[in-house]
Amino acid sequence: MLRFLDAGESHGKALIAIIEGLPSNFNIDMNYINKELKRRQRGYGRGSRMSLEQDKVEFWSGLRGIKTTGNPITMVIFNRDYENWIDILGNEAEEDKKIKIPRPGHGDMVGYFKYGTGDIRDVIERTSARETAIRTAVGALCKNMLEELGILIRSKVNSIGEFYDEAVNMFEDVNYNLIEQSEVRCYNKETEQIIKREIDICKESGNTIGGSIFISVKGIPIGVGSYTQWDKKLDAALSYAVMSVQGIKAVEFGNGLNCFMRGSDFNDEIAYKDGKITRSSNNSGGIEAGVSNGENIELKAYMKPIPTIRKSIGSVNLKTKENVLNRYERSDVCGVVPASIVIENICAYEILKQILTKFPSDDFNELRKNIYDYRREVYTK
Template sequence: MLRFLDAGESHGKALMAIIDGVPSNAEIDIDFINNELIRRQNGYGRGKRMQIEKDRVEIWSGIRGTKTTGNPITMVIFNKDYENWAKVLNGNTGENEKITIPRPGHGDMVGYFKYKTGDIRDVIERTSARETAIRTAVGALCKCILVSIGVDIRSKVMNIGGIEDDNVDLFDNEAYLRIENSSVRCYNEHVENMIKYEIDKCKQQGDTVGGSIFISVRGVPLGIGSYIQWDRKLDAILSYALMSVQGIKAIEFGKGTDLAKRGTTFNDEILCNKGEIIRPTNNCGGIEAGVSNGQNIEITVYMKPIPTIKKSIRSVDLKNNDNVVNRYERSDVCGVVPASIVLENVCAFEILKEILNTYPADDIITLKKYIEK
């Protein structure tokens, strides 16, 4: 079983993960993983933190040369900003410097009451989206393996602030190159300019903005996942993982929210052409009854506006129950663009895990033989 735990705090010494269950002899490209981290740091609407960090992963175990050994893999990303926060994180702060005013929409209040450390700083350090850097690294390692067995995961921004981009085939390489070169990861240049204007406007107003992301996965074999038990359904597993990413509030598979469709127009017909099963449409998003059906897995993910805002909204000082306004913590104006990269890599881990659950293999050679059959 493929699994991992990650640890570390936003301004701590490092983020780290231990991944167990990766097949041996898989070729891992560290430059590819680091490039995924660069992709995550890019994007219009990012804050000053990204000017400090230049994320690169170190591998401390489980890979010899460029190949996995089957041993647990340890990944580490050091935080450069730790130098500026060492005093705070080592507890060298007075009672008056403890944070007791929660940001509405963040984990501040619930964490304060749940863990009772008396300082929201302890909540901020772990709930921060900085944690997604190490999750991106874990997923990028899984992407290396998925590519070798013919699975490709791509994404684009669909909407920011109500401004909708064009629907395009993400596996049209020319179209995807255009998306990759866009600072907001959309296809239409006019839409890109409109989105950038919206982000700039929010920044000037001390506000933030959310949006939606489209993910398409090509090459997942038919039969991944299961309808036998509720917790083995592939769409349920992907939903669980995607919803765990900071700021994600809703998920749609295929055209699942198209309420205008009826059964005759929504359900994807099954045809046979020269002995090959084909599907003229993909309204179900490549998953039926919790099992992959061989079509592209298509998901739209919705992200709320970041809750850290400069503009004042009402909150409470939890120390003395006074009504106050929110406090500001350094943040992005829009997190949709980097979230698209994070979500790609979150999908990569879950899909590889489910492929290995269907085709158990301790080495990559055996896995490839299973897939090719």
């Protein structure tokens, strides 16, 4: 079974992940993984930290040259900002320097009471979205492997604030190149300028802004996932993973939030045409009964505004119980753009996990052959 654990703090020495269950004999493209890390660092509305960090992954185990061996893989990303925080994090803070004022909307207060260390700094270091750097690296490794299996994952910003980008086919490269070149990962240039102005307004007023992300996955064969148990459903697994990303508050598959449609309009009609089964629409987002149906898997993730804001709102000093104003910690103004890259790669991990459940293989060459044979059998029946 594919699984991983990650560790590390926002300003600690490094972020680390150990991945177990990847098949052997896959040639890893190091540039591919580092490119995904670089994509995560870009985006309009990013804070000053991204100008300092230049994320690159190192592999400490599980490879022979660039080829996987089937052994557990260790991945490491060093934090360049660590040197600036050694004195702060190297020893326990004096009592008057411990952080006691939580930021509303963040994990500060719940972590303070849950773990009882007496310093919100200990919570901040692990709840920070910096953790998504190593998860992106893990996902990029999986995404690299999926592409070799003919499965592509792409994303775009669906909205920021109240401004929505138009829907386009992201698997037409001309469209996707425009999205990749956009500072807010939008297709429409006019919408891009409007969104950038909105982010600027938030920055000037000490505020933040959220939005939504569209993910599309092409090439997953029919039959991945299962309806036999609640925890085997493909959409359940993807929902769990996406909801674990910092700031994500809702997930939608296909047109699932359109509760005004009638069943006759929502259900994706099935037909046989030109030697294959086709659908009239994809309102189910490529998943029926927790199982992939052969269409593109499509989902939207909704991200709240980042809770760290310069604008003053009410909070409480947890030690003195006095009503005070919130405190500010360095952060982005908008996290939607980098989150789109993070979610691409997080979905890649979950999809590869499901693929390996459907096609158990210890050797990548065996995996590729099994999927090829299955596709040929299913789509020629």
